[in-house]
Amino acid sequence: MEYSTKIDVDDNIVEISELLKGWVSGEELARKLNVSRTAVWKKIKRLRNMGYVIEGAKGKGYRIVSEPKFSPISVVRSVRGSLIKTVYYYDVLDSTNNKARELPENSLVIAEEQIMGKGRLGRKWFSKKGGLYFSIALKPEMNLEDIPKLTLTSGVAVARALEEYQARLKWPNDVLINGKKVCGILSEIVGEIENFKVIVGIGINVENAVPDYATNLKNLNSEVNRAEILKDVIEQFTKYYKMLLSREWNKIRFEWLELSDTIGKFVEVKAGNRTYRGKAIDMDYDGGLIVETEEGTEKVFSGDCFYI
Amino acid sequence: MEYSTKIDVDDNIVEISELLKGWVSGEELARKLNVSRTAVWKKIKRLRNMGYVIEGAKGKGYRIVSEPKFSPISVVRSVRGSLIKTVYYYDVLDSTNNKARELPENSLVIAEEQIMGKGRLGRKWFSKKGGLYFSIALKPEMNLEDIPKLTLTSGVAVARALEEYQARLKWPNDVLINGKKVCGILSEIVGEIENFKVIVGIGINVENAVPDYATNLKNLNSEVNRAEILKDVIEQFTKYYKMLLSREWNKIRFEWLELSDTIGKFVEVKAGNRTYRGKAIDMDYDGGLIVETEEGTEKVFSGDCFYI
Numbered sequence: 001m002e003y004s005t006k007i008d009v010d011d012n013i014v015e016i017s018e019l020l021k022g023w024v025s026g027e028e029l030a031r032k033l034n035v036s037r038t039a040v041w042k043k044i045k046r047l048r049n050m051g052y053v054i055e056g057a058k059g060k061g062y063r064i065v066s067e068p069k070f071s072p073i074s075v076v077r078s079v080r081g082s083l084i085k086t087v088y089y090y091d092v093l094d095s096t097n098n099k100a101r102e103l104p105e106n107s108l109v110i111a112e113e114q115i116m117g118k119g120r121l122g123r124k125w126f127s128k129k130g131g132l133y134f135s136i137a138l139k140p141e142m143n144l145e146d147i148p149k150l151t152l153t154s155g156v157a158v159a160r161a162l163e164e165y166q167a168r169l170k171w172p173n174d175v176l177i178n179g180k181k182v183c184g185i186l187s188e189i190v191g192e193i194e195n196f197k198v199i200v201g202i203g204i205n206v207e208n209a210v211p212d213y214a215t216n217l218k219n220l221n222s223e224v225n226r227a228e229i230l231k232d233v234i235e236q237f238t239k240y241y242k243m244l245l246s247r248e249w250n251k252i253r254f255e256w257l258e259l260s261d262t263i264g265k266f267v268e269v270k271a272g273n274r275t276y277r278g279k280a281i282d283m284d285y286d287g288g289l290i291v292e293t294e295e296g297t298e299k300v301f302s303g304d305c306f307y308i
Numbered sequence: 309m310e311y312s313t314k315i316d317v318d319d320n321i322v323e324i325s326e327l328l329k330g331w332v333s334g335e336e337l338a339r340k341l342n343v344s345r346t347a348v349w350k351k352i353k354r355l356r357n358m359g360y361v362i363e364g365a366k367g368k369g370y371r372i373v374s375e376p377k378f379s380p381i382s383v384v385r386s387v388r389g390s391l392i393k394t395v396y397y398y399d400v401l402d403s404t405n406n407k408a409r410e411l412p413e414n415s416l417v418i419a420e421e422q423i424m425g426k427g428r429l430g431r432k433w434f435s436k437k438g439g440l441y442f443s444i445a446l447k448p449e450m451n452l453e454d455i456p457k458l459t460l461t462s463g464v465a466v467a468r469a470l471e472e473y474q475a476r477l478k479w480p481n482d483v484l485i486n487g488k489k490v491c492g493i494l495s496e497i498v499g500e501i502e503n504f505k506v507i508v509g510i511g512i513n514v515e516n517a518v519p520d521y522a523t524n525l526k527n528l529n530s531e532v533n534r535a536e537i538l539k540d541v542i543e544q545f546t547k548y549y550k551m552l553l554s555r556e557w558n559k560i561r562f563e564w565l566e567l568s569d570t571i572g573k574f575v576e577v578k579a580g581n582r583t584y585r586g587k588a589i590d591m592d593y594d595g596g597l598i599v600e601t602e603e604g605t606e607k608v609f610s611g612d613c614f615y616i
Binding site for chain 1: 497504611
């Protein structure tokens with residue numbers, strides 16, 4: 001079954017799913033949520049569409065018999081209290097980034113599976129069921145030149161959320177665990193030069209099948225729960241995004257350096273037509289990687305980075 | 309009749325329209341263009357769809373009896389030898405910028421009329437029939453922070469193309485004639501932070517009806533020809549775009565200053581929550597407007613500029 005829905009985070013569909021954990025009458029639900037009986041009925045129908053099995057019995061009312069492991073409700077629960085205002089949930093989507101482009105700021109788009117998941121530089125990103133694939137639409141009050149810092153900041157947020165797994169950052173935007181890729185971040189920009197939206201796309205390998213060079217969280221913790229991981233990531237993202245807007249970039253930069261897997265390593269960075277080989281010694285104030293090459297110290301703003 | 313077509317600039321449909329200015333047989337056309345008779349027939353049908361009236365007579369062949377004032381053919385003729393590779397022509401479009409987003413680099417999208425023509429900061433841009441409304445999709449090898457220079461550079465190109473009308477530049481991106489707006493430029497960006505496309509949208513009032521604060525070229529020259537104006541603009545655009553990519557921004561900047569209507573004037577610039585009032589004294593190396601206010605010298609990167 002393919003399923004998609006949009007939920008504002010203050011929609012009381014989350015509360016009704018809590019109330020339905022035990023038997024409760026339609027009347028009581030209507031009273032507790034302060035909505036009409038018709039509204040209650042619609043919400044129950046909506047929950048059933050989401051995969052909730054709800055029993056109804058005369059004199060007793062309704063109750064949830066079983067609920068899906070991960071659902072639009074889990075997502076809304078995960079993002080409450082964060083910067084996210086609206087959740088767009090899809091079973092299947094071409095790419096969450098493409099969808100987020102069309103949506104207002106502070107929207108979160110999540111898909112169980114992406115058919116055309118996007119990696120950096122036009123590459124494909126594997127997005128089999130079981131991962132966490134989502135994009136956040138933002139409208140930051142920043143200059144264009146500061147946008148690359150937002151990608152680096154997002155990396156710090158994810159690494160902090162995955163701290164129990166000893167997550168590390170590979171410049172410019174991979175998150176590694178035990179040297180293997182567990183998360184990729186793809187930032188895109190869309191709109192007028194003076195009035196643009198930024199889409200931050202995050203893909204985390206949780207219990208999905210992954211290629212050899214990658215890993216997933218289930219390998220390290222059999223008890224993974226996607227709703228909890230999402231909650232931690234969005235919480236950290238909200239914190240670091242606010243720091244960035246409050247001009248605390250340098251603090252974020254120090255955390256990035258602390259979490260960095262790249263600094264101190266010998267790297268080859270392919271940036272456009274140029275290739276830089278040498279020791280990565282710093283990420284500077286602009287977000288550029290400082291590489292000590294044989295020809296001298298070079299600053300690289302973007303590109304593909306390989307360890308050598 | 310609504311009509312749209314895509315033509316690669318090296319399509320020989322332009323040549324066939326030349327050949328058909330006098331009687332010419334299908335056979336001769338096929339030979340001269342080195343295509344099949346079927347291909348010739350398809351091209352004649354295509355020309356008729358574009359509004360060309362083509363007569364056919366036994367023993368004589370075909371000839372054009374009348375041609376539209378402005379057509380996809382005029383556009384292709386206008387852009388040959390420029391950076392444009394493909395022309396997308398529409399009778400009616402919501403917005404040429406929106407369409408250009410989806411298209412490969414070096415495409416030109418032109419519409420006789422825009423229903424949702426876009427001005428800066430989400431405003432509407434009047435786009436009645438008779439104007440020149442087009443967008444160019446580019447993939448410049450530049451850093452994000454240099455993109456605002458592309459808008460300023462586009463302004464210089466348009467002002468140079470309209471030099472006989474004494475066109476002047478109002479910061480950040482209007483072209484004025486006799487103090488009235490004749491052209492607006494709207495740049496948009498789309499794509500990955502390290503791999504993006506820029507859409508430059510240009511709207512020129514030619515023989516379209518305009519509001520009071522604006523003017524059109526026909527007011528100043530009753531002999532206006534949209535194909536010629538487009539040719540001049542694309543030629544200048546190609547020249548200045550190449551200069552910008554060749555790191556000759558400072559030369560372009562001096563030309564901008566020379567063509568500027570804003571420098572030396574007292575202005576009020578609204579940028580986000582701040583308003584700057586004072587004398588505009590320079591556009592600096594970053595493309596920012598330098599305003600001498602009572603509180604000191606301020607640099608403004610974007611915003612609405614009013615003369616006071």
